[in-house]
Amino acid sequence: MVLIVMGLVFVAALVISLPIVFSLGASAIVGLVMGGYPLQQLGSTIVSASQSWVLLAIPSFIFAGSVMERCGMSSALVELARAMVGWLRGGLGMSVIVVSYFFSDICGSKMAEVSALSSALVEPLKKSGYRAEDAASLIAAGTAMGMLVPPAIFMIVISAVTNQSAVTLFLAGFIPAATIGLCLCILVFIQAHLLGWPKDSRPSFSRLWASFKKAAVPLVIPIVILGGFYIGAFTATEAGAIVALYSLLAAKFYYRNITWKEIGVIAYQSGIMTASVIFLLAVATVFQYILGVSGVPLLFAKILAPLEAYHWTFLLGVALITMVFGMVLEGLPAAVVLIPVVYPIAVKLGINPIHFDIVQTAAVGIGLFLPPMGVGLLMALKFANVGVGQHFKYYWPYLLALFAGLMLIICIPELTLALPRSAGFIK
Structure with a gap:
């Protein structure tokens, strides 16, 4: 009964457009009162959940991503991607995927990435003969893939939720x-061969070299992140501080197109966003407490029991549920509400925690771009001026490609574990 009322309160709060964090908080308070649990659980849980060292990395990466988006680093990466693969048929479309990989590494925010890539690539794609629906699909699918490239804020949160090393998760x-x-x-x-998409350009070493030189400044960041983590030079929190300082120096003294006032505004907005993320994590911990004492983990264990015979069936089942949560609740709420419930089951089955976290990260990334409600997809469609209904018949092949990649990750754990194992973070 308590859970039913909590669910009704949560849905009602969402219907009246109350932010998700307050919707979770309201339903959690109702659950504490109805269940007869001590209300001091609210305060103590919120404080303890927000006191995680790794969460200090969040404001740094949000600030760095915002500064780099503002000073135009994405343009240099777009040009480099086009020089790398533009000479192939459909090369401009492939460049969207390549630049999504690069830009995710320095941006950290999916919405900022959709905005930057859409602004830079939708019109060139249309002019080259790509349909608006395919332009939106490419950006949506590429950004969904980029969820796995650090420093995604979601990775920091899920590392805190499952008590795993953020550095190991980043490398994985x-x-x-x-x-x-x-x-x-x-x-x-x-x-490209079926629809006659053109080649973007001819092979040119001089163009590739010129593009590489222009993109050298933003490309330093993934090299520093990957290299530093691999050799154990710094933690995720320290990496955030390094990237934030580097982005600030690059914006002020190399690009020179951002004022101190704008930097102050970005810092303020980064603080607000950080507060909302950490508050969500803290409030959701109260929600998790009530779910735990109400026996929800045992219920999930019974529901998922038929899938427990094989690791891949369990991971796929949980991933599909996570996608739905990611589509409806967005990424972070999906992580802090669902994953703590199913994570202990995965550990009990002997699934590597890092492998589990990566699969769920990929699932949330896909969920953000699932029709008809994925917030990332809706944003990409807005830039391309395409409706959800007319878009789906062109989008389903991209969804199949995303699912194919997800199945490879699920069925071949070494794709996830090889890099952190070679660095000595796991056995």
């Missing part, structure tokens, strides 16, 4: 992201 994401990216590029290559 590079190869799975490349796997999904390869699936998408194969799809683009096939569609």
